[in-house]
Amino acid sequence: MGAGGDAFAQYLEYLFDIMSPGKDNYNWGRTINMAAFGVLAGPIYAGWYRGLDAAAKALTARYEFRIGGKILAENVLAAPLMLNLYFGVTGLLEGQRPTEILDSAHNSFYKAWGIGIMVWLPVQFFNFQIISVPWQVVGRGLGCN
Secondary structure (H helix, E strand, O other), rough: OOOHHHHHHHHHHHOOOOOOOOOOOOHHHHHHHHHHHHHHHHHHHHHHHHHHHHHHHHOOOHHHHHHHHHHHHHHHHHHHHHHHHHHHHHHHOOOOOHHHHHHHHHHHHHHHHHHHHHHHHHHHHHHHOOOHHHHHHHHHHHHHH
C-alpha cells in the first residue's frame, strides 16, 4: 500500500503541478522507500490496533468513549513514535547519516505531527467507527494514501 499510495500522491503532484522544486519526472526511489516503510509499519500497526481495541474495551463500555480514546491514543502515543520511525527508516534508505536523520526529525517533527493530526482525525474516526479491527491497518493504509 505504501508504494501504491506514493504512486497516487506523485500522480496528484503532477496533475496539480505541485511537484517538489527540481522534480520533473517520477521519483522511483521515493516509491521504493515508501514500500519499505510500509512493510515495516504494517505489522506494527496491526499489533497496535489489536492492543488498542482491547485496551479501549477494558477501560470503558461506552462506544463513543472507546472511539474517542482510540483517536486520542493514536495521535498522542502512536503517531509520534511512528513518525520518528518514518524519519529514521526513510533517512537510512536515502543514505543519510544519523546526525542528518536527527536534524531532519528535529526540524520537521512538529509540523508533520500537526498536519497529520488535522488530516488524520476524520480518517481515524472512519477507521475506528466503520472498519473491523483486523482490517483497520488496511483502512489506515488506504487513508494514508
